[in-house]
Amino acid sequence: MRAAKLGRASGLIRLFLASAFLTCFAGCATNREPILADGHLISLEKSIKPFIDCFNAAADQRRVLAVVSPTCGACVAGAVAVKRGVVQEFSDRDVLTVIVWIDMLPSDNQKTAEAASVIFDKGHVVQFHDPNQRVGKALARGIVSNGPAWDTYLTYSPGSRWEDRPPEPFDWSHQLGGQGADTRRYRAREHLAAAMREALIHLGATPLTANPPGAPEFNEALGTAIAKIRGQSQQAGAEDELCPQCARQFKDMACPLPQGTGLSITRPGLTPNLKAKPIRLRVEGLVCRSCPLRLATGLALVPKAARIDVDAVNSIATIWPPLGSELDPTVLIGAAKAAGFDAVLARESEQPASEKKE
Helix, strand or coil: CHHHHHHHHHHHHHHHHHHHCCCCHHHHHCCCCCCCHHHCCEECCCCCHHHHHHHHHCCCCEEEEEEECCCCHHHHHHHHHHHHHHHCCCCCCCEEEEEEEECCCCCCCHHHHHHHHHHCCCCCEEEEEECCCHHHHHHCCCCCCCCCCCCEEEEECCCCCCCCCCCCCCEEEECCCCCCCCHHHECCHHHHHHHHHHHHHHCCCCCCCCCCCCHHHHHHHHHHHHHHHHHHCCCCHHHHCCCHHHHHHCCCCCCCCCCCCEEEEECCCCCECCCCCCEEEEEECCCCCCHHHHHHHHHCCCCCCCEEEEECCCCEEEEECECCCCCCHHHHHHHHHHCCCEEEECCCCCCCHHHHHC
């Protein structure tokens, strides 16, 4: 029995790891320097206008837009796909890349967005921080059926302008689950990089190399990016070591999470009921960067756990049921304890930022 459970858990771990691998106007119009004023990203806290002005200032160019969370492992891999498939493949005369770091997880904020922004170091990338999900909400129509669009990658042809609503992209891809995005447009890792590269070639851009990046090259680029983020976040050295339980569970796997902050996963084949009241657990024992994944994997052994958010900063796990079902808090607490964590029901006041936004 124990061997069967471990085998099932190992399968879930591999599935989630695979899915995880599921002011500017002047800069945009002229030399397109990356992140900009006073060492900070361009903020969209008060208005989406700086982003729209930037997008339209480059209307004569092909553009790639990525809307990504700075602490989601899949989004970080997606950002690396943009760097490897777009930034390193096309000149700044051919393509402008716009990155919007959107706050979707409880661990997302300006500080973590600035840490993740070090992925990009070339001048034809403009980066924004979107704490109020303005860009994601504006893009949602036609991409997702619920919530803002994020972990989404769009390619635009010359002449496209953002007026009262976003223009139609030439092509787009995503790494989403549970929000109703077209599953035929799911791309991950080197396949996402290749899809963006191919779309730009169709639009007439000339690549700088003969072939799209393969898996080994992408893996190397992802490892380099994660190391840079950890260094920027001052999480190198001893703090990067896995705790004993995670070291045993993940000994044969490379955990993609760049920071020990949290994650969000959606069970394949289940649609979480985001309008239902979720179960929130206060969890003790989240001590290393892989603990959120170990906890989420344990909670995912509960069949009706459709979506699991782990906020390692505040030690809160939030679990949503699928449509038409309910969750038993006792079963979830038992699953957390079986994964090696102490858990109790959280107080009503301990509501994660991500739930407030939804």
